[in-house]
Amino acid sequence: xxxxxxxxxxxxxxxxxxxxxxxxxxxxxxxxxxxxxxxxxxxxxxxxxxxxxxxxxxxxxxxxxxxxxxxxxxxxxxxxxxxxxxxxxxxxxxxxxxxxxxxxxxxxxxxxxxxxxxxxxxxxxxxxxxxxxxxxxxxxxxxxxxxxxxxxxxxxxxxxxxxxxxxxxxxxxxxxxxxxxxxxxxxxxxxxxxxxxxxxxxxxxxxxxxxxxxxxxxxxxxxxxxxxxxxxxxxxxxxxxxxxxxxxxxxxxxxxxxxxxxxx
Amino acid sequence: xxxxxxxxxxxxxxxxxxxxxxxxxxxxxxxxxxxxxxxxxxxxxxxxxxxxxxxxxxxxxxxxxxxxxxxxxxxxxxxxxxxxxxxxxxxxxxxxxxxxxxxxxxxxxxxxxxxxxxxxxxxxxxxxxxxxxxxxxxxxxxxxxxxxxxxxxxxxxxxxxxxxxxxxxxxxxxxxxxxxxxxxxxxxxxxxxxxxxxxxxxxxxxxxxxxxxxxxxxxxxxxxxxxxxxxxxxxxxxxxxxxxxx
Ligand code: SF4
Ligand code: SF4
Ligand code: FES
Ligand code: FES
Numbered sequence: 001x002x003x004x005x006x007x008x009x010x011x012x013x014x015x016x017x018x019x020x021x022x023x024x025x026x027x028x029x030x031x032x033x034x035x036x037x038x039x040x041x042x043x044x045x046x047x048x049x050x051x052x053x054x055x056x057x058x059x060x061x062x063x064x065x066x067x068x069x070x071x072x073x074x075x076x077x078x079x080x081x082x083x084x085x086x087x088x089x090x091x092x093x094x095x096x097x098x099x100x101x102x103x104x105x106x107x108x109x110x111x112x113x114x115x116x117x118x119x120x121x122x123x124x125x126x127x128x129x130x131x132x133x134x135x136x137x138x139x140x141x142x143x144x145x146x147x148x149x150x151x152x153x154x155x156x157x158x159x160x161x162x163x164x165x166x167x168x169x170x171x172x173x174x175x176x177x178x179x180x181x182x183x184x185x186x187x188x189x190x191x192x193x194x195x196x197x198x199x200x201x202x203x204x205x206x207x208x209x210x211x212x213x214x215x216x217x218x219x220x221x222x223x224x225x226x227x228x229x230x231x232x233x234x235x236x237x238x239x240x241x242x243x244x245x246x247x248x249x250x251x252x253x254x255x256x257x258x259x260x261x262x263x264x
Numbered sequence: 265x266x267x268x269x270x271x272x273x274x275x276x277x278x279x280x281x282x283x284x285x286x287x288x289x290x291x292x293x294x295x296x297x298x299x300x301x302x303x304x305x306x307x308x309x310x311x312x313x314x315x316x317x318x319x320x321x322x323x324x325x326x327x328x329x330x331x332x333x334x335x336x337x338x339x340x341x342x343x344x345x346x347x348x349x350x351x352x353x354x355x356x357x358x359x360x361x362x363x364x365x366x367x368x369x370x371x372x373x374x375x376x377x378x379x380x381x382x383x384x385x386x387x388x389x390x391x392x393x394x395x396x397x398x399x400x401x402x403x404x405x406x407x408x409x410x411x412x413x414x415x416x417x418x419x420x421x422x423x424x425x426x427x428x429x430x431x432x433x434x435x436x437x438x439x440x441x442x443x444x445x446x447x448x449x450x451x452x453x454x455x456x457x458x459x460x461x462x463x464x465x466x467x468x469x470x471x472x473x474x475x476x477x478x479x480x481x482x483x484x485x486x487x488x489x490x491x492x493x494x495x496x497x498x499x500x501x502x503x504x505x506x507x508x509x510x
Contacts, residue, residue, distance in 0.1 A: 010424060017331030017351050102488050106468040116420040119471035120331055128425040132464025140491075140499040199484070203492035210447045213396035229484065 013114070015122035022118040029111035036240055040065065040091065043247050047085030049254040052180065056253050056260040058167035061180040063250040064187055064243050065091060068155050094152060097145035098240070102199045103232050105131075105139060143200040150201075153192045160185035166262075177264040180249060187239075187246045194235035197228025267291070269341065271299055272349040275311065277362040284308075285349055290341055296352065297325055297336035300364070312363040320477055323412030327364050328353040333414040333475045355417040368413050374432050377460075381443055382451040399447040406442035406486060408478040409435065415472035415482060421465045431462035434472035434482045441486035444493065454497045457490060466491075 016022065043065055050066035052059060062069060065087045074084035098104050109115045116123050131139050163184040166176040195201065206212050206222030213219060228235065252258040269290045272283045286303040297315055304311045316322040318337045325336040330344065330351055344350050358366040387394045415434040421427050432440075440453050440461070457463045468491075470483045480486075496503055 010426070017328060017353060019330045019345070019348070019351075102468050102491075106470055106483070109467045110469055115467060116424060116469065116471070119420075119469075119474055120328070120333060120418050120423070123420060123424045126425070128421065128427065128465070130421065130462075130465035130467050132462060136467070137464060137499075140495045143492075143495065143500065144502075199488045200492060200495075203489060203496075207489050208493065208496060210445055210449070211396075211399050213398045219398065232484075 010126075011122035013122050013124040014117070016118075016120055018118075018120060022121055026111040026114075026117050029107050032237070033108065033111070036244055039244055039247075040095075043244075043251070044085055044087035044091050045083055046251075047083070047087075049251045050087070050247070052250050052254040052260065053167070055256055056178065056180055057262055059176075059178055059180055059260060060162045060165060060167075061178075061184060061250045061253065061260070062159050062162070063247040064156055064159070064184070065247045067152075067159050093145065093148045094243075097142075097149040097195075098236070100139050100142040100145055101236065102142070103236050107233075142198075143204065146195070146198055146200045146204075149191075149195045149198075153188050153195050156184075156188035156191060160188055175264075176262060178260045178262045180253060180260045182263075183246050183249050187242055190235070190239040190242050193228055194232070194239040196225055197230075197232045197235055198225075199229065199232070201225050202229050269299065269346040270349040271296075271303060272351045273300070273303070273308075273311070273364070274351075274353040275308075275363055277360070279360045281360075281363075283351065290346070292342070294341045295337055296327075296329055296334075296339045296341065296344075296350070299341065299350075300336060300352065312361070312365045314365050321410055323410035326355055326412045326414050326417065328355060328417070333417045335412060335414070335477050338477055355413070357417045357419070357423045358413070370428060371411070371413055371416060371433075371435065374436050375439065378432070378436060378440055379443070379451050379453050379456065381446065381449055383448040384450050393448055395447050402445045402485070403442045405480055406438040408480055409438060410478060411435065412477060414475045414477065418471045418475045419466075420469065420471065421462075421467075425465075427462065427465060431465045434466070434487065436461070437463060437466065437490060438480060438482055438486040441490050444490065454494055458494050458498055463487070463490060463494060 050063040051069070052061040067090065069086055071089060072086055078084050110117060114124050115128070129136065131137055160181070163181040164175060164177060165173040168174045202222060202225035205225055206218040209218065212222055249258070253260045267289060268287050270285050270287045272285050275281050275284045286307050288299050288302045288306065290299060297318060300313055304313065313325070315325040315337060317324070320335055320338040326333065327336050328334070329336065329339050333355065336352070352364065354360055354364045355366045358368050358370060361367050383393065386392055413435060416422055419433055421431045422433055440457060443449050443451060444453055466487050468483055468488065472482045473480070473484070476482055
């Protein structure tokens with residue numbers, strides 16, 4: 001490539017002529033992610049109060065962090081020194097989906113790795129590999145986590161559906177709506193908004209083609225994904241915090257601290 | 265608005281120099297370029313500044329105003345805090361020439377290396393093609409580029425890591441996207457993108473998108489879709505298998 005013959009001046013970490021509060025955004029992102037990571041880790045380690053049934057008037061509310069609840073006891077291969085909870089087998093999938101998400105990548109490279117900490121502000125390191133080399137070249141697996149994430153949206157939708165059925169005193173299931181039902185139905189909707197606005201999804205449904213007009217189905221799918229994609233950042237934040245909130249809701253109800261309000 | 269404001273302008277040549285404060289008269293509706301011209305006329309006749317259209321369309325007047333890469337002719341004074349001096353500096357990512365002028369010719373050299381437009385055979389006997397507007401919407405967004413190179417200036421891969429030899433920068437990633445997504449084009453630039461053009465160096469931190477005066481969604485609509493096409497071609501074994509059996 002063409003060379004630059006004059007050495008360019010480089011500032012040290014934090015050097016900038018910017019006069020605005022350039023540190024505020026990375027700081028907020030850092031605090032936002034950290035608070036979610038800390039809570040999610042704590043909640044995943046609990047291994048209890050993820051299901052609210054009798055305490056919720058016969059409901060079947062399952063925390064999204066523990067869904068699908070396939071294995072409740074530690075499998076034989078699980079190392080004895082590690083604490084076990086069902087969430088620990090589940091959370092890596094949505095966790096890695098978000099970790100490799102284009103929006104999250106851009107945001108945590110700034111807030112956690114200062115690469116750059118903010119636009120036109122000097123960086124702490126001079127060497128740089130970006131996503132061109134190992135290890136970050138592995139971020140290219142994102143689409144594989146997307147496939148799992150799509151599955152999760154449907155699993156959680158099913159949980160939302162199950163949250164509409166309450167076991168009555170007669171032992172039979174009756175249709176009903178509690179605040180918990182609404183929480184568990186809204187959750188997969190927000191996750192869907194995030195997942196179907198994924199850049200890889202937009203690419204796979206149509207973005208990879210140069211001529212989209214020839215296939216109206218693809219074109220519509222591409223436009224819909226594009227529409228969600230425009231606010232991908234907002235979906236990312238809202239859906240992340242709502243998963244946390246749904247867990248808090250089920251947990252506090254199961255612990256008897258909150259009481260699920262039955263609307264119907 | 266006060267009737268005077270101070271501008272702290274970088275003066276000097278070839279990378280050396282210092283800031284000089286100039287107080288100048290201001291009036292409603294003025295942009296930074298007006299103030300710089302006022303200072304040039306009254307106090308600093310020899311100050312070098314590049315500009316042409318004063319309408320945000322030629323891309324000549326790029327500079328860093330209060331540390332942010334911007335067009336001087338599109339930065340209105342009423343959007344700046346005039347109670348303190350406003351700094352105006354040349355772009356940092358290209359070799360400095362004098363005062364506010366930098367040598368952006370590296371960009372032109374990069375452009376010549378990108379594989380040219382290679383249209384398919386004409387659709388009609390008269391040598392013309394038929395395309396649908398829906399299929400050219402995407403490349404047309406990138407054609408709005410005025411080559412101000414503000415995105416190149418702010419991109420940390422060039423600005424902080426000086427990888428000019430290995431990375432073509434956001435401007436030329438959108439240029440490549442414009443060709444790659446063109447429904448008539450038959451060229452294949454994916455290998456170049458991955459290897460020579462260094463698309464992997466972009467870590468999608470979106471500073472380029474934030475500074476683009478044409479509001480092109482550089483990262484979301486050009487770079488990430490190109491990264492996805494590179495994944496299709498080089499990093500997706502399952503997808504590759506799927507293509508073979510199909
Ligand atoms: S998004 Fe990529 S190309 Fe744009 S400024 Fe950031 S690293 Fe550079
Ligand atoms: S993409 Fe935008 S910022 Fe970059 S050169 Fe073109 S107009 Fe300027
Ligand atoms: S890009 Fe964000 S989920 Fe795929
Ligand atoms: S003078 Fe043409 S863009 Fe500013």
